[in-house]
Amino acid sequence: MSPVRTVRLVAAREIATRARSKAFVWTTAIVLVLIVGGSALVGVLGGKEPDPxxxxxxxxxxxxxxxxxxxxxxxxxxxxxxxxxxxxxxxxxxxxxxxxxxxxxxxxxxxxxxxxxxxxxxxxxxxxxxxxxxxxxxAQVDAAVLGAQPVVTTLGEPTAGPELGASILGQVVGILIFVAIMTTGQMVAQGVVEEKSSRVIEILLAAIRPAELIAGKVLGIGALGLAQVVAYVGVGAASATAFGLFDGMKVDLGSAVWSTLVWFLLGYAIYALLFAAAGALVSRQEDVGSVTTPILMMLMVPYIVGISVAPWDPTNTLVTVLSYVPFFTPLIMPMRSALGVAAPWEVILMIVVCTALVAALVWGAGKIYGRAVLLTGARVPLREVLRSR
Incomplete structure (x- = not known):
């Protein structure tokens, strides 16, 4: 069987297994209801002017x-x-x-x-x-008083802050990508540990190579995650439009939607491979947190900076620099794009860089996964895995 067909079979298995999960179905449905309900509530309360x-x-x-x-x-x-x-x-x-x-x-x-x-x-x-x-x-005095204005002398060019609509959109994009990457990435780690603890992994690796297994698992869960993000973005954009949340604001929903999807895919691929490699180091679900915490902390850095700094100061040096770090780019670059400060060449360059990083992680994470996934019992030190042949 060709490697491509093997990866497709593994991905199809992941999709079929997890798509039927009640937790997945109910979580998706509840989030969609919250998106519509929240949009309606904001639209009704925010659009209602107080009575005189x-x-x-x-x-x-x-x-x-x-x-x-x-x-x-x-x-x-x-x-x-x-x-x-x-x-x-x-x-x-x-x-x-x-x-x-x-x-x-x-x-x-x-x-x-x-x-x-x-x-x-x-x-x-x-x-x-x-x-x-x-x-x-x-009457003449009143007219003179009302018409009086200060004379302002500007010593430099005024700097316009980000539009309110762009700031809100940037925050929404950042939060959505962060939550989607975090939840799907942890699903990958938990899935690896589940197979490892049940010894199913031994049967699977007797028929296929570790790289094919990890690739199929990442692609399968990623497809489900992408479907969720598409649903959330589609319903969110439709709800925001229907309830007039961005009326009178300068926002480009179309570009934001495509940017969200592209950067979610790249961000998911980067972090899912890291989560898969981390999950292979332990054999019990209760130990997953100890190996995934460093990855989650790394994911929190661009999230915190993106939410607390970027919407209010998108040209901030820290925001710009972190958007060039490929591990942080998938969260910060789409926010900069939504805020209108990311040049097209920056976006294209970082897409290429992140794609290259994914290719490198496929090789590196695949090596760690292949060496550690069959080692059961206590947590396997990463240093030991890297030294083994």
Whole structure:
């Protein structure tokens, strides 16, 4: 049997076995429901504007003064002309006397959102009264005050920060790739240990070579992981579009989708091979954590930097440098792309570099896997595996 056919058979076995797993099916379904539900919740709550506060006023003059003060303070107020306050004082009632006094009638206390507006209204009324008493024109003074602007001298070119939509998209892409690589990579390690502890590996290696087995396992689980990512990205993009989460924001969902898929594949291939080699060093599931922790820590470095620094400062030197480290590139480069700071040549270069790293890891991880997978019992030291022939 040819190596390609052998790898395909192993991959098909992994897909068939794990796709029927209740844990896989339920996890995928729950995440999809959370994506749709979260998008709907954000769309409904985020898109709902607060209702303006209804305020009763006796005449149009008071309504105009109140509206101008509300504009200055950013308050949402709806002045409604009425002859008198409501009996229970449910709606505040504001009157502007001829002498500039602002009188407020409320049920128990002035609403917190109205206090600043009433203060500004009273100050403007007092100023207008004083100006009129001195023989000036209050309207002319108001126009001059409202039109006054500072003169700004810029000594350098302004640096525009990332768009809000791009920052959000970059974070979502980084989190999705991180979670997908981490979960599928651990599935590879656990699968290796499961076969090793049950001695099934001895039967498999009697028929096929270690490199073919590890390649098939990585490809099979990777195919399932890719299917999950495609589902998450597709449903997430559709939900975000349907609920208008990116309306008015400058985002390129199409490029983000393709970037996510490409970098997930490369990142998964890199880390899955590392997880497979690590899993071959132990024979019990409870020992998996001890050998995969260094890999997870390495995976956390680009994740933390990408989430905490890149969305707010995408041109940061640390972010740029780490995006050129092939073990970190699959998480940081797609975030830089989503933020619009990664040049096409950078993306192409690192795709080539990461592909070369995958090829090197296939050889290196395959050697470790082949030498350690048949050694049962206590954890096999990596140094011992590397020295063995």
């Amino acid at each position: 506060l209804t305020v009763g006023v006796p005449d149009d003059r008071t309504a105009t003064a109140l509206a101008a003060a509300a504009t200055a303070t950013g308050a949402l107020v709806d002045p409604t002309v009425t002859t008198a306050p409501t009996q229970d004082g449910a709606d505040p009632y504001v009157a502007l006397d001829d002498d500039g006094t602002v009188r407020v009638t409320v049920g128990t206390e002035v609403p917190s959102g109205l206090t600043a507006t009433l203060t500004v209204m009273a100050q403007r009324a007092a100023l207008s009264t004083a100006i009129a008493g001195l023989g000036g024109d209050p």
